[in-house]
Amino acid sequence: MPTETTSRLNLSYERLNNYCCRLTRPRQVILDVLDKVDRHLNAEQIYKRASEIYPTLGLATVYRNLELLVRIGLVWKFDVGDDKTRYEIAQWSRETHHHHLICKKCNSVIDYSESIDNERDFLREREKNLSRKYNFKIENHCIDFFGLCSKCKNTD
Amino acid sequence: MPTETTSRLNLSYERLNNYCCRLTRPRQVILDVLDKVDRHLNAEQIYKRASEIYPTLGLATVYRNLELLVRIGLVWKFDVGDDKTRYEIAQWSRETHHHHLICKKCNSVIDYSESIDNERDFLREREKNLSRKYNFKIENHCIDFFGLCSKCKNTD
């Protein structure tokens, strides 16, 4: 019985294969770290955790592979306001798709998915109109809310 | 008869005053550049244009003041995918508020404002629900669509 995690990893490996990318140890380890619950990590954090599993790993390799994984759609990258790009495993499925609440003060990120179907429908409709009007091929969207998290709100 | 531009600049000066910031020549010039039609410039581009008006201007001063203007709400900053932060004069009014279509290939930005009222209402409703549920004080939102502009779509 494959766990959710192993099946997600297998899908990732398959995708790498489709893109003619070799399934190297560093890639496995990086995907493994991204697959864990902690999300929204920056490259340095991913490097640190992956190094514990595979100590000879190099930081440049982490950057190179994150870039690759983003390019082939297995990973999402985004910014929150500090100057470190954040990464998280791509969540395309209807159950896990989500958007973000981003705290301007502590740069923490909250995933939310309530009414995400509403948002998705709404955005799809907008995309249809906009792409027609501007002859623009929309590939993905970004919707974020910025402000103060509950902690930071009370320590002003 | 004040033009739209001069009145917008006057409002900016007033705002600076309210925040007890001196109305220096560099600030005037930077605001003047931002107030021109070309939007979505990066710091270097703003520096270049402002230098033509005020040649002794320093790049650090541009960065410092852009930061200030963002902080007091006169300027918006955002990223498009190259590694240079973009800036544009804040457009809060109902007539000029807009969102962005961003080309992943050439990093150009298209302003759109059709159905922006719909979007705004929709987002406001979401903000209300989310801030209650997560005890999160939402201060602003970001909604962008990424893809390929009409030019880049045809040169793949």
Add this chain to the structure above:
DNA sequence: TCTCCTATTGAGAATGGTTCTCATTAATAC
């Protein structure tokens, strides 16, 4: 208009996240 205080400036150095280089290693097709 003059003076004083200090916010602001300009130049260049420093920072730090990310990318590049290059010799070495290892995945995979045959």
Add this chain to the structure above:
DNA sequence: GTATTAATGAGAACCATTCTCAATAGGAGA
């Protein structure tokens, strides 16, 4: 196995942005 070449690790390089610090100039008050 062997050959091919994609991928790696280490460190240097890059470059947008921030910092430092002595010099300058707003603007409040006299």
